[in-house]
Amino acid sequence: MTRTSHAVVVGSLHYDIVVKAPHRPAAGETVTGSRWHPAFGGKGGNQAVAIVxxxxxxRMVAALGDDDFGSFLLRHLEARQVDTTYVETLSDSGSGMSVAIMDASGDYGAVIVSGSNLRIDPATLDQDELxxxxxxxxxxxxxxxxxxIAAARAARTRNIQVVLNAAPARPISDEMAGLVDILVVNAxxxxxxxxxxxxNLGSARHAAAALASRFRIVVVTAGxxxxxxxxxEGxxxxxxxxxxxxxTHGAGDCFIGTMVASLARGVSLASSxxxxxLAAARHVSAEK
Structure with missing residues (x-):
């Protein structure tokens, strides 16, 4: 790649409800939080915004419900100048959403409800304009x-690199693994x-090397x-x-979006x- 090119994100959009609390609840525990606020989310949406x-x-390929959550998410994408031509609104499905509980240390845990994210139309991937x-x-x-898999196949036939952020964790089939150029995972x-x-960084290197037996390039972020x-590439x-x-909320998405944008500009993997x-460090230290 010798010039800046486009990126395509196929993925999720979530209406996030973020709750601040002294700690995350244990099983059966009720914790009194200090505040909550709505936020734009979904790993796909966050990474698309980070790229722009x-x-x-x-360009983003996604699906929303015909509801207030969907309207909020679509407005956010448009305001950040993500191309939403291929974001579909479904009349018979609710938008994806999540609840994230952020503790006093800045770490968090979340529950997602996928909704319309499980109904993205694979036929969209056949459009050459995308x-x-x-x-x-x-x-x-x-x-x-x-x-x-359908998206990765469509990209591969057009000599487009495939980046998979394997989050949340789940088994990856051999078919999917064979289509991935760069795998990005956290600890x-x-x-x-x-x-x-x-x-630590030593065990991150060990994990990256182990995963590289199955994937062409592996990036392990270790917080x-x-x-x-x-x-x-070594x-x-x-x-x-x-x-x-x-x-730490959204740090991984910031990392991936920045890395992908740098690669699209023709920068080496190591420099990207x-x-x-650096961008992720700035993100985790910024007041939200």
């Missing part, structure tokens, strides 16, 4: 794997895929420890940037990962 924010045009000037396709695991997702506990890369790692943590690592 980093200066690269992005892929015009595109060099990268970005996928996540908040939609059906059958849709991801928990890496452990789920290769049974290696990622607790405050840093990021490790392994695969056909292996390297870099520590995290030391910042004051405010919230470094740029994404």
């Amino acid at each position: 924010t980093a200066g690269v045009p992005c 892929w015009q000037d595109a060099s990268l396709l970005v996928l996540q695991n908040e939609v059906l794997e059958s849709l991801n 928990g997702e890496a452990e789920a895929l290769c049974d290696i506990s990622v607790e 405050g420890a840093g990021v490790a890369v392994a695969g056909t 292996a390297h790692s870099e520590p995290s940037h030391k910042v004051k943590l405010v919230s 990962v470094a740029e994404a690592n």
Whole structure:
């Protein structure tokens, strides 16, 4: 890639309800929170916005319900200049949503209800205009794997690189693995895929190398420890940037969007990962 090109994101949109609490509840526990607020979400939507924010045009393939949540999500995409031509509104399905509980340390846990995200029409992927000037396709695991496979096949036939953010963690079929150019996972997702506990940068490198036996390029983000890369372009790692943590919410999506935008500009993988690592550090230290 010698010039800036488009990215295509096929993935999820969620209306997030974010709750702030002193800690996340244990089984059977009721916790009194301090506030809540609605937010734009879904890994697909967040990554599309991050790509555009980093200066690269992005088209999104998604599905919304014909409801207030869907209207909110569509307005947000349009305001951030994500191309929504291929975002369908369904009259007989509710929009996807999630509830995220953020604790006093800035970490969080979430529950998602997929709704319309499970009804994205694979026929949309047959439209040549969707892929015009595109060099990268970005996928996540908040939609059906059958849709991801169809999207990856459509991209591969057009010589477009496929980036899979395997989040949330689930088994990845051999068929899907064979279509992926770059796999991006966090510590928990890496452990789920290769049974290696990622607790520091050394174990992140070990997990990346293990996963590289199955995927061409693997990027393992290890939160405050840093990021490790392994695969056909060699292996390297870099520590995290030391910042004051405010919230980890959305950090992974920021990382992926920034990395993809950098790759679309023709930057090397190593430099793209470094740029994404810095962007994620800024994201987790920013007041939301």
